Amino acid sequence: MAGTTTTVGRSFPRMEGRAKVTGRAEYVYNLRLPNMLHAKACRSTISHGRIRSIDTSAAEATPGVHHVVTGADICKVLPEPFYGPAFHDQPILALEKVRHYGEPIAVVLAADPHVAELAAQRIVVDYEELPAVFDEVEAMTSDVIVHEELKPAGTFADLKHLAGKRDTNLALDYHLRHGDADKAFAEADRVFEHTFSTQQTMHTPFEPMIAIADVRNSAATVYTSTQSPSFVRYELARLLGWPESSVRVKTSHLGGGFGAKVYVKTEALALALSMIAHRPVRLALTMEEQFYTITKHPSTFRIASAVDKNGKVTARKCEVWWNGGAYADIGPRVTQKSGFTAAGPYNIDNVSIDSYALYTNRPPAGALRGFGIPQLVWAYESHTDIIAREMGIDPVDFRKRNILRNGRMQAVGTVVKDGEFEAILDELAKRMDWDKPFDRGSGTVRRGRGVAIGFKASISPTTSSAIVAVNADGSCIVYCSTVDMGQGSDTAMAQIASEVLDIPMEKIRVVNPDTDVTPYDMSTLGSRSTFHMGHAVRLAAADAREKLLALAKEIGLPEGHNTPVPELFVRKFGMSAGAIIGSANYIPDFTPPNYSTGQSPNATPFWMSGATGVEVEVDTETGQMRILRMINVCDIGKAINPVVVETQISGAAVMQLGFTVSEEMVIENGQLTNPSLADYRIPGIFDMPSVMESGFVAADQQNGPFGAKGVGESGTFGVSPAIANAIEDAVGVRITKMPIKAEAIYRALCVKQGRELSDD
Amino acid sequence: MKPFGLAEPASLKDAIAMIGDADSGVRPIAGGSALMLMMKPGILQPETLVSLRGIEPRYSSIETAGDGGLFIGAMTTLRRMELSADVARHAPVVTQALRRLSNVRVRNIATLGGHLAHGDPHLDLPPVLIALRAKVHIAGRDGERQIDVEDLFRSYLETSLDSGELITGVTVPAQGNRKSAYIKHTTRSADDWPALGLAVSFSLDGDVLRDVRAAIGAATDIPQRLKSVETALEGKRAADALQGAGDAAAAEAQVHSDARGSAAYKRELIRVFTGRVIRKAMESAAGGTI
Numbered sequence A: 001m002a003g004t005t006t007t008v009g010r011s012f013p014r015m016e017g018r019a020k021v022t023g024r025a026e027y028v029y030n031l032r033l034p035n036m037l038h039a040k041a042c043r044s045t046i047s048h049g050r051i052r053s054i055d056t057s058a059a060e061a062t063p064g065v066h067h068v069v070t071g072a073d074i075c076k077v078l079p080e081p082f083y084g085p086a087f088h089d090q091p092i093l094a095l096e097k098v099r100h101y102g103e104p105i106a107v108v109l110a111a112d113p114h115v116a117e118l119a120a121q122r123i124v125v126d127y128e129e130l131p132a133v134f135d136e137v138e139a140m141t142s143d144v145i146v147h148e149e150l151k152p153a154g155t156f157a158d159l160k161h162l163a164g165k166r167d168t169n170l171a172l173d174y175h176l177r178h179g180d181a182d183k184a185f186a187e188a189d190r191v192f193e194h195t196f197s198t199q200q201t202m203h204t205p206f207e208p209m210i211a212i213a214d215v216r217n218s219a220a221t222v223y224t225s226t227q228s229p230s231f232v233r234y235e236l237a238r239l240l241g242w243p244e245s246s247v248r249v250k251t252s253h254l255g256g257g258f259g260a261k262v263y264v265k266t267e268a269l270a271l272a273l274s275m276i277a278h279r280p281v282r283l284a285l286t287m288e289e290q291f292y293t294i295t296k297h298p299s300t301f302r303i304a305s306a307v308d309k310n311g312k313v314t315a316r317k318c319e320v321w322w323n324g325g326a327y328a329d330i331g332p333r334v335t336q337k338s339g340f341t342a343a344g345p346y347n348i349d350n351v352s353i354d355s356y357a358l359y360t361n362r363p364p365a366g367a368l369r370g371f372g373i374p375q376l377v378w379a380y381e382s383h384t385d386i387i388a389r390e391m392g393i394d395p396v397d398f399r400k401r402n403i404l405r406n407g408r409m410q411a412v413g414t415v416v417k418d419g420e421f422e423a424i425l426d427e428l429a430k431r432m433d434w435d436k437p438f439d440r441g442s443g444t445v446r447r448g449r450g451v452a453i454g455f456k457a458s459i460s461p462t463t464s465s466a467i468v469a470v471n472a473d474g475s476c477i478v479y480c481s482t483v484d485m486g487q488g489s490d491t492a493m494a495q496i497a498s499e500v501l502d503i504p505m506e507k508i509r510v511v512n513p514d515t516d517v518t519p520y521d522m523s524t525l526g527s528r529s530t531f532h533m534g535h536a537v538r539l540a541a542a543d544a545r546e547k548l549l550a551l552a553k554e555i556g557l558p559e560g561h562n563t564p565v566p567e568l569f570v571r572k573f574g575m576s577a578g579a580i581i582g583s584a585n586y587i588p589d590f591t592p593p594n595y596s597t598g599q600s601p602n603a604t605p606f607w608m609s610g611a612t613g614v615e616v617e618v619d620t621e622t623g624q625m626r627i628l629r630m631i632n633v634c635d636i637g638k639a640i641n642p643v644v645v646e647t648q649i650s651g652a653a654v655m656q657l658g659f660t661v662s663e664e665m666v667i668e669n670g671q672l673t674n675p676s677l678a679d680y681r682i683p684g685i686f687d688m689p690s691v692m693e694s695g696f697v698a699a700d701q702q703n704g705p706f707g708a709k710g711v712g713e714s715g716t717f718g719v720s721p722a723i724a725n726a727i728e729d730a731v732g733v734r735i736t737k738m739p740i741k742a743e744a745i746y747r748a749l750c751v752k753q754g755r756e757l758s759d760d
Numbered sequence B: 001m002k003p004f005g006l007a008e009p010a011s012l013k014d015a016i017a018m019i020g021d022a023d024s025g026v027r028p029i030a031g032g033s034a035l036m037l038m039m040k041p042g043i044l045q046p047e048t049l050v051s052l053r054g055i056e057p058r059y060s061s062i063e064t065a066g067d068g069g070l071f072i073g074a075m076t077t078l079r080r081m082e083l084s085a086d087v088a089r090h091a092p093v094v095t096q097a098l099r100r101l102s103n104v105r106v107r108n109i110a111t112l113g114g115h116l117a118h119g120d121p122h123l124d125l126p127p128v129l130i131a132l133r134a135k136v137h138i139a140g141r142d143g144e145r146q147i148d149v150e151d152l153f154r155s156y157l158e159t160s161l162d163s164g165e166l167i168t169g170v171t172v173p174a175q176g177n178r179k180s181a182y183i184k185h186t187t188r189s190a191d192d193w194p195a196l197g198l199a200v201s202f203s204l205d206g207d208v209l210r211d212v213r214a215a216i217g218a219a220t221d222i223p224q225r226l227k228s229v230e231t232a233l234e235g236k237r238a239a240d241a242l243q244g245a246g247d248a249a250a251a252e253a254q255v256h257s258d259a260r261g262s263a264a265y266k267r268e269l270i271r272v273f274t275g276r277v278i279r280k281a282m283e284s285a286a287g288g289t290i
């Protein structure tokens, strides 16, 4: 499908770039509607408890307050006010119980946002506090139960069996069995086992979540900063019992998403509030409130390998516990769809994976750039490195002895095609001069280097639809519900339409998602848009091209004519009028996995992979670590727009760097202590590696549009373990818990020197 | 954030007249960078802010005395100080500290007066100014007074300013041949508020240290002198006294565990960085370099 192209494969500047840097781009956060009310939530100050009473009298008495709304009021307009993509477990406002710190309990509506804020502070909630569970492993056996009963959504066939299950925090268990791991462990020369964990972090999109709902005359319009307009429409229509045609969801450019804005976040609450107020209602979260809304799963991963004396991994056992927080969101999908890659990009004959989605009393966790993969790679690539070092085998060599090559079957039962795992590892080793001697530092400053590689299967099956219209003047409009949240998708879609229709880029417009206008798309997530929507746009453009050919034939032009497009319209319609509409749906082939073995011969349309190498310097007197050089090499298929691909790789790596060394949501005594950018530290310019390189291996994804595949997450995969591996290389200590803070390194160094630092 | 009134007096005198008592709901505002962080989450809800931007230009100027002493007006922005050739010549350690103080957007608006009056221990300049023996100029309804910078800080976010008093400026005495250095150490991200700030200043008599001033910020409740370090170094050769000074500092500083590190770890950092800041000062040219 590659062939020669003219527009695809070129680094066109981003279509919205100028509007963004000149401050003229539209964001929902800046939208104001006439007669609009502002909503401000009163949120739980405890992590788990029964609500005895909510005293709203002082809030109601505040001059300027229009309404004070509680969960009970929501039930009057939406009798079943529970939402969620996998489980219908999340109440729009807390009902009877609160399950996490920061959960919304009541909302004040006022024309003046300051009044709403002030009044919200005057709401008094009386709780009967309950014991809480915060750790994912404890949640497996804890007496603390977060939800009395499981309520799977029914959207996913493989969750149906969970309906009605009681008194468990286990939202979903996923199991994969490939070969006979027990037998291989019994026969192994060496066995290694380690446990790794990751912390809770947040996406920190700089445009916080926002929805403005306007319900009138049995129709709802919701303006929202969402990655999933089609799902929001579906879910709101379901809550309302209305046809989807009565719910209109519009979005603009997003000031970042990273998975925070998938599925329903602020929209259901905004909708209910507008129904109560009979006016448009704006629900705009602050940065702080985002920490209470959606986060990245903390995780614990116990991993064991059986290895023969030649350094071949013969079996792997993986047990992963995912801390989904108080509401499932899309967590169960992470458990499963990412879970099956938990053994790493290696050719291992015997694999056993158990992956568990747990409810706890933390703020909910969902998708965050990598959909669980970075947590898995952290563990399996740390583990792999430890084995290589303990066996005295070079870490790159050890990985190459075991790497999964094209044509081999991955543990899920699917044969790998177009997965350049070995090639990116080779390219990384080459760029790092891995074979050359390395300056290891001296005195109190020691240097080391490390590599790591991770992979991901595109989530399947998902559908994208697109419309491509050719106007009478020969210009073109692309209608699709892929949301450009900074990843450059509008530009890529325009390039694809331009390529197929041979229409120049400047005559193409990509419409912002609007469910009354742009057709269905599963969501903008999981690096799926270039592949899935890319195909849909390509096919829709091809459909339009066929119709243009048919039109030419109809007006009597010979084949191979060179009449300009506007001329065709004039000849057909007597003037510059009419339009040619091409459309297409795209869904890749897929075979669902067997429930008991997890096996599927066709689990994914494409594989993504990323490898990271770092050189670090560690100050042995303080534990402080500095990254001197970071190289990220990804399998990118064929780049539709190479510059955009490069920034996706570096952006993903920097984001994961923050999760690796500094970002951490801290819960103490049931309270989140650092929900602000002052205390939750994301990396700044001085935290960047001194040298940073992005590399690709370009190899056609044969079933992809023009050979392309997704690349939005691949840069995150290897970052965390590469850093831990380099630290061990530098100073001989192994960090198994993220984030890797200087103090953790320093403490490990103390232990190594046989002196324990006190805990105070 | 709760709406508030804004007054913009044209003179220091008018400003002082407006601010009144501590609990009157009236608050001076300089750059507003610290105030806004407290007002946004509602920790502070003043009725009226009295902006000091319009007061006499003298309070946003930098003046040099003949002997090399400096007067820096309270309304001088941190960025102006950072770029000032006079500051770089006479107190280069200040210039150097400023370059790693937050980011340029904050330095463009934050002022020296606000920086000191805020009373947050996690600030970079207080230990530097203490080590340089700087004085704070204060004006109130009853006139003016001067105190040592170290006497400004009472407890967490609390200063010895009386209600109705404003900081008008800081004088840094002539440093002559004294050597000084400051080390800022962060543990969460590079541009974070410091987890530890250590400043030292001394004269060299041959290779013997004299008139040592050492100060700590961020790790302790208030920025303060480290007198045991001063004693450990006084009259010694640096090479002989580094270890003892580090141990003394770690023992003297009262530190607590918090998000920037455990108390035990901070004591280790204090020990290590005390040695490093002294070495850094030794390596600087007379009066310091930048």
Ligand SMILES: Cc1cc2nc3c(=O)[nH]c(=O)nc-3n(C[C@H](O)[C@H](O)[C@H](O)COP(=O)(O)OP(=O)(O)OC[C@H]3O[C@@H](n4cnc5c(N)ncnc54)[C@H](O)[C@@H]3O)c2cc1C
Pocket: B027, B028, B029, B030, B031, B032, B033, B034, B035, B036, B037, B052, B074, B075, B100, B101, B102, B103, B106, B109, B110, B111, B112, B113, B114, B115, B116, B117, B118, B122, B123, B124, B125, B161, B165, B166, B167, B168, B191, B192, B193, B194
């Ligand atoms: C994101 C961020 C990061 C930062 N990082 C650092 C850092 O790394 N290191 C560091 O040292 N600092 C840092 N700062 C703090 C910065 O230096 C302070 O915000 C600044 O010093 C306060 O100055 P201001 O002029 O903005 O004060 P304002 O916010 O205007 O005022 C602060 C306080 O002082 C009072 N006040 C102001 N002027 C006077 C006066 N003349 N007399 C009496 N009272 C007065 C105000 O009423 C208020 O209580 C950071 C700030 C921000 C916002």
